Amino acid sequence: MTRDTTLRLLTALLADLPQAIETGDQLIRLINRAYAQLGDMDEDVTAEDIDALLKKIRATSARIQSFG
């Protein structure tokens, strides 16, 4: 599995979290596996990858801060 595939898996997982996850054990297994694969990868992360992550974080933060 490539780093990009792992990132896509994580993104899909997090986007549908309440629907996709039936148990906490399932979630922790998925996240641990995905991050272990990320850590083992030798592929370079580009500046664009970092920018995309930063945009996602900024957008989610705006959602959180808009809550009452």
Next chain:
Amino acid sequence: MKTIVNVLVCASTLVLATACALLAPFGLDARARSAAAVLLETHAVLQQAVLIYGHLPACTTPPLVHVCREPRHWLAIRQAERLATDAILAAAPVLDGAAPDTGEILRAIEAIDALTRALGEGRRAAETRDRKETAP
């Protein structure tokens, strides 16, 4: 729902520790950028935990629902999230290799850790309330 928040906090703590370990021995080359991506993903996971907590109904007295959101903890969690995101955005030029690190990464890690603690306090408060409600 509470289980999911608990697991997200535990998983994020684990990943944060991993990210710190990965970032420490490297300069900000491509390999370190990969570790930076892990750090950012960690925060993104924590943000999902915050969103889940934020969607819970507010706690009331007497309690109307089993799992709820306490306004005091929600305020602290939101504030910690904002500070962590601000710290990450301040570290952005360092994370993408455009600027040297003058402590921005450490501040971002500390802010993410503070968010993890705020979520943990919310979780512990929920557990304490649970025990009181279910006590005979």
